[in-house]
Amino acid sequence: MAAYDFERLIVDIPDYPEPGVVFKDITPLFADPEGFDAVVESIAARFADAGVTKVIGAEARGFMVGAPVAHRLGAGFVPARKPGKLPRETASESYALEYGTDSLEIHLDAISSDDVVLIVDDLVATGGTAVAQARLVERFGARLAGMGFLMELAFLDPRKAIAEATDAEVFSLVKVG
Numbered sequence: 001m002a003a004y005d006f007e008r009l010i011v012d013i014p015d016y017p018e019p020g021v022v023f024k025d026i027t028p029l030f031a032d033p034e035g036f037d038a039v040v041e042s043i044a045a046r047f048a049d050a051g052v053t054k055v056i057g058a059e060a061r062g063f064m065v066g067a068p069v070a071h072r073l074g075a076g077f078v079p080a081r082k083p084g085k086l087p088r089e090t091a092s093e094s095y096a097l098e099y100g101t102d103s104l105e106i107h108l109d110a111i112s113s114d115d116v117v118l119i120v121d122d123l124v125a126t127g128g129t130a131v132a133q134a135r136l137v138e139r140f141g142a143r144l145a146g147m148g149f150l151m152e153l154a155f156l157d158p159r160k161a162i163a164e165a166t167d168a169e170v171f172s173l174v175k176v177g
C-alpha cells in the first residue's frame, strides 16, 4: 500500500503563537475522514503487537490522536491534563515547550504497575511533553511500550531528550527537518 501523504493536509503557520515558531496546523488532516483514519491506523499498526493496555494522551491535541488509537488497540485511554483540570488526586510533572513551560497531571488511579503504556501525541517538538509523560509512567511503576507521534520536529532533536529519560521506542509518521 502506498504511504499516505499526511503533509498535504498539514498547514504551516509562520510566527504562531510567537515570532520564530512555525506552527504545524493539523486541523485540516483531522477534518478529512481518510486522513484521520490513516493517522489512527498507522500509529496503531506499529504498536499492535506491543501488548498495550493504556494509552496516555496530553491535553489537548494528544486527546485527538491518543483516544482513537487506544480504542483501535483495545486499550484504555488516560488523559494527561493541564493543572487543575482533573477532579481527584493526581501525580504531576513539569516540562518545557518549544514555546513556554507547563505541567501535566494524571489521576493517581489511572495507571497501575501491571499496565503496558503507550504515549501518543500529534507532535513531538522539544520532547518535553513526552518526557514528562514518561516520568509519570515510571512513577506508577508501569512499563512504557513506546511513543507514537503523527509529526516529529526532528530539527529540535526530541529523540535526544527522550533517550535521556527512557529507552522506549519512538515512532513518528512524518519527520520535519
Ligand SMILES: O=P(O)(O)OC[C@H]1O[C@H](OP(=O)(O)OP(=O)(O)O)[C@H](O)[C@@H]1O
Pocket: 058, 059, 060, 061, 062, 095, 096, 097, 098, 121, 122, 123, 124, 125, 126, 127, 128, 129, 130, 158
Ligand atoms: O515536544 P514538546 O516541545 O513538548 O511539544 C509538543 C507538545 O506541544 C503541543 O501541545 P501544546 O502544549 O501546544 O498544547 P495543545 O495540545 O493544547 O495545543 C503538542 O500537541 C504536544 O503535546
Ligand SMILES: Nc1ncnc2[nH]cnc12
Pocket: 021, 022, 023, 024, 025, 097, 098, 099, 123, 125
Ligand atoms: N511548531 C509547532 N507546531 C504545532 N504544535 C507545536 N507544539 C510545539 N511546537 C509546535
